[in-house]
Amino acid sequence: MANARDKNYEFVRREDAPILPPPATEAGITGWLWQNIFVSMADYTSIGAGIRSLLMAILSALILYFGGTQIYALIDFTIFSAVFSDPEGIKREACWTVDQGGVLPSGWHGACWPFVVAKQKFLLYGAYPAEDLWRVNLTGLVGLVGMVWVMIEQLPYRREVGAAMLSLYPLMAFILLTGGNSDAEFSNIGIWLVIGLAIISAGRLGKRGFLGPTFAEFATLIGFTGWVFLIFNAVRGVAAVDFGLEPIDTRDWGGLLITLVVAITGIVASLPLGIILALGRRSEMPVARLLSTIFIEFWRGIPLITVLFMASVMLPLFMPEGVNFDNLLRALIGVMLFSAAYMAEVIRGGLQAIDKGQYEGAQAMGLSYWQTMRLVILPQALTHVIPGIVNTFIGLFKDTTLVSIVGIFDLLGAAQSTIADPSWSSHVQALSVYVYVALLFFVFCFGMSRYSIYMENKLSKSRSH
Amino acid sequence: MKKLSLIVAGVAALAAASVAQAGTLEDVRAKGFVQCGVSQGLPGFSNPDDQGNWAGIDVDLCRAVAAAVFGDANAVKYTPLSAKQRFTALSSGEIDILSRNTTWTMTRDTQLGLNFAGVNYYDGQGMMVPTALGVNSATELDGANICTNTGTTTELNITDYFRANGMSFNLVAFEKADEVVAAYDAGRCDVYTTDRSGLAAQRTKLTNPDDHKVLPEIISKEPLGPVVRQGDDQWFNIVRWSLNAMINAEEMGITSANINKLTYNDKTPAEARFIGTEGKFGEELGLANDWAYKIISQVGNYAESYDRNVGPNTPLKLDRGVNALWSQGGILYAAPIR
Numbered sequence: 149m150a151n152a153r154d155k156n157y158e159f160v161r162r163e164d165a166p167i168l169p170p171p172a173t174e175a176g177i178t179g180w181l182w183q184n185i186f187v188s189m190a191d192y193t194s195i196g197a198g199i200r201s202l203l204m205a206i207l208s209a210l211i212l213y214f215g216g217t218q219i220y221a222l223i224d225f226t227i228f229s230a231v232f233s234d235p236e237g238i239k240r241e242a243c244w245t246v247d248q249g250g251v252l253p254s255g256w257h258g259a260c261w262p263f264v265v266a267k268q269k270f271l272l273y274g275a276y277p278a279e280d281l282w283r284v285n286l287t288g289l290v291g292l293v294g295m296v297w298v299m300i301e302q303l304p305y306r307r308e309v310g311a312a313m314l315s316l317y318p319l320m321a322f323i324l325l326t327g328g329n330s331d332a333e334f335s336n337i338g339i340w341l342v343i344g345l346a347i348i349s350a351g352r353l354g355k356r357g358f359l360g361p362t363f364a365e366f367a368t369l370i371g372f373t374g375w376v377f378l379i380f381n382a383v384r385g386v387a388a389v390d391f392g393l394e395p396i397d398t399r400d401w402g403g404l405l406i407t408l409v410v411a412i413t414g415i416v417a418s419l420p421l422g423i424i425l426a427l428g429r430r431s432e433m434p435v436a437r438l439l440s441t442i443f444i445e446f447w448r449g450i451p452l453i454t455v456l457f458m459a460s461v462m463l464p465l466f467m468p469e470g471v472n473f474d475n476l477l478r479a480l481i482g483v484m485l486f487s488a489a490y491m492a493e494v495i496r497g498g499l500q501a502i503d504k505g506q507y508e509g510a511q512a513m514g515l516s517y518w519q520t521m522r523l524v525i526l527p528q529a530l531t532h533v534i535p536g537i538v539n540t541f542i543g544l545f546k547d548t549t550l551v552s553i554v555g556i557f558d559l560l561g562a563a564q565s566t567i568a569d570p571s572w573s574s575h576v577q578a579l580s581v582y583v584y585v586a587l588l589f590f591v592f593c594f595g596m597s598r599y600s601i602y603m604e605n606k607l608s609k610s611r612s613h
Numbered sequence: 614m615k616k617l618s619l620i621v622a623g624v625a626a627l628a629a630a631s632v633a634q635a636g637t638l639e640d641v642r643a644k645g646f647v648q649c650g651v652s653q654g655l656p657g658f659s660n661p662d663d664q665g666n667w668a669g670i671d672v673d674l675c676r677a678v679a680a681a682v683f684g685d686a687n688a689v690k691y692t693p694l695s696a697k698q699r700f701t702a703l704s705s706g707e708i709d710i711l712s713r714n715t716t717w718t719m720t721r722d723t724q725l726g727l728n729f730a731g732v733n734y735y736d737g738q739g740m741m742v743p744t745a746l747g748v749n750s751a752t753e754l755d756g757a758n759i760c761t762n763t764g765t766t767t768e769l770n771i772t773d774y775f776r777a778n779g780m781s782f783n784l785v786a787f788e789k790a791d792e793v794v795a796a797y798d799a800g801r802c803d804v805y806t807t808d809r810s811g812l813a814a815q816r817t818k819l820t821n822p823d824d825h826k827v828l829p830e831i832i833s834k835e836p837l838g839p840v841v842r843q844g845d846d847q848w849f850n851i852v853r854w855s856l857n858a859m860i861n862a863e864e865m866g867i868t869s870a871n872i873n874k875l876t877y878n879d880k881t882p883a884e885a886r887f888i889g890t891e892g893k894f895g896e897e898l899g900l901a902n903d904w905a906y907k908i909i910s911q912v913g914n915y916a917e918s919y920d921r922n923v924g925p926n927t928p929l930k931l932d933r934g935v936n937a938l939w940s941q942g943g944i945l946y947a948a949p950i951r
Contacts, residue, residue: 254821554695565654568654573818
């Protein structure tokens with residue numbers, strides 16, 4: 149033993165072992181590729197595993213090939229082969245091959261961007277007068293700022309901005325876009341305002357029991373009706389003020405403007421309407437339940453295209469000569485009611501997912517029906533169905549293209565009518581503008597989808613506390 | 614009983630409303646513009662340009678009516694209409710004129726409560742084939758694959774034609790014109806059939822237009838013209854004579870370029886009647902006497918409109934063909950202004 153100590157053997161390591169790089173299969177690009185792709189094709193230890201790996205390899209190669217060629221074709225069409233400018237102003241000849249009398253090589257196939265650029269104004273605003281485009285831009289800008297403001301949590305006054313976006317902004321947008329100055333008479337509006345006030349005060353009095361017990365039962369409803377009267381006529385009054393803006397008929401609206409107006413109106417209106425309908429359908433009052441059920445099943449039972457056709461083709465026939473609802477307004481109301489029915493069912497799903505104990509707990513606390521709904525049930529129910537709600541929104545956004553069949557130039561309709569311009573006709577005319585429209589739609593729908601994921605994550609965090 | 618009288622009152626009100634539509638001219642004057650129904654985009658007939666302003670020979674007709682009524686060809690508002698919507702929009706009073714490449718047929722004229730005020734383009738269904746097919750006549754097309762649009766008269770016409778000639782065929786139908794062109798261009802069918810003006814427009818979208826030719830056969834009559842509501846003869850006359858004025862101006866050699874010289878220099882009696890310095894032709898229509906002068910100075914005569922929108926120097930490159938004046942071998946013949 150002593151010998152061993154004398155010879156001064158060293159069994160203890162004095163410095164760290166050298167740090168080796170991780171194996172190629174574990175880190176870096178190769179590691180990622182290995183773990184996510186190749187590991188599934190590398191197992192040949194048994195016959196079964198070998199066949200599996202081989203199949204995996206073949207399928208991967210096929211998908212890579214077809215996906216790759218498709219994606220490359222799209223990139224090639226939109227970027228590499230595309231014509232980007234038309235400096236000589238020769239319009240369609242800028243996108244012609246030698247076979248057609250142009251300069252591009254025979255068999256050329258690429259996007260004709262100068263065409264899309266030339267049609268830009270039409271695709272975004274339709275026939276809206278060029279000197280008044282600032283009105284559309286201002287409306288869009290205010291809308292965008294307001295929306296972003298409400299979405300960013302660090303900013304102050306979010307609640308106030310949100311309330312203004314839902315009350316003042318639609319009025320402002322209406323006046324800016326149409327020009328306001330409607331031909332309603334102020335004396336007429338004044339009379340209705342007074343009637344509204346009278347109804348409200350009657351409701352107040354009734355509530356205190358001055359007008360008898362039967363009246364008192366309906367006092368809340370009467371007061372509510374009075375407020376609807378008052379607000380509706382106040383809006384009419386503001387819309388009738390002459391702000392010195394040129395009135396612009398909705399027939400001149402078009403393109404992205406129409407798509408956004410229809411989609412946003414539908415989205416904003418369908419949520420509250422849908423909540424009311426869903427509550428109505430789950431209500432214990434038979435009349436409310438029956439009416440809500442009939443409404444929902446009726447609108448879900450007919451296709452949107454039928455609604456639009458009825459609104460734009462049948463409705464005018466029932467009206468006396470000269471009484472014309474605005475074509476866009478007809479479509480808007482149709483889209484609104486239609487999407488409200490779908491929204492109601494999505495929200496009903498959320499309501500049914502709430503445990504009965506929540507209702508009973510709220511009742512035990514002495515909360516009224518509306519307090520129960522507002523404070524306990526709806527916040528939970530709506531959080532549950534965010535994916536369904538956003539799904540309906542995205543569906544609605546894309547469904548707006550159907551308005552083009554009733555002669556309203558939404559984004560897709562405008563794109564299709566630009567294809568009819570013979571001064572740009574070429575074999576890539578239709579494809580170029582369709583690619584552009586698809587891109588615009590994707591940006592909006594993908595944006596909505598991402599925001600919904602963000603909302604879900606945020607709300608689920610608050611739930612897990 | 615009370616209900617019944619309510620219904621009667623309602624029907625009476627509706628009837629009164631339909632009688633009240635007689636005064637389209639007064640309504641238009643009160644509005645300050647002509648509401649014109651156009652297509653959602655048909656090259657050369659009615660299509661929006663880069664700025665979204667409407668152009669085309671159907672659009673020029675509406676401009677002519679506005680020039681006649683207001684002395685201002687720009688006093689027009691356009692309502693783009695789908696094929697299904699167009700007649701309802703007219704009967705409901707949403708538009709004052711329908712000028713939307715609408716074929717004048719007996720059913721439409723007699724059953725819809727509408728009147729065709731004239732013909733501003735004589736079209737007919739034609740067929741286009743690749744030159745490589747080696748076909749010179751439609752009678753050699755037995756067994757062909759034919760591309761066309763769904764739900765239009767073209768589908769019925771081609772069926773009639775092939776049946777009448779005892780030939781078999783295979784119909785490949787698409788919803789939109791650009792889908793039809795794409796399919797034809799890709800070789801999915803041997804024949805592309807639609808109105809000849811449409812063939813001319815779609816041909817420019819083929820990858821190799823010179824490899825295709827239009828067969829000589831015209832298998833249907835498609836007289837296209839403006840439509841108004843039945844029962845308002847004054848408005849009907851204004852639309853009809855606005856069109857006639859354009860055709861007559863071409864025949865008399867009056868153009869937007871030379872009409873101002875006419876007002877000063879010597880003119881023939883016919884020219885004097887035309888520009889309204891002689892006679893009271895405008896007043897008889899309920900318009901100013903220089904109504905035709907306003908049309909020609911602002912919109913031009915028929916030839917100018919044709920050449921500007923569909924003629925040989927436009928992308929459509931359509932020859933006048935049957936749409937030439939009767940004195941030049943065509944069938945365009947307008948009643949004289951006298």
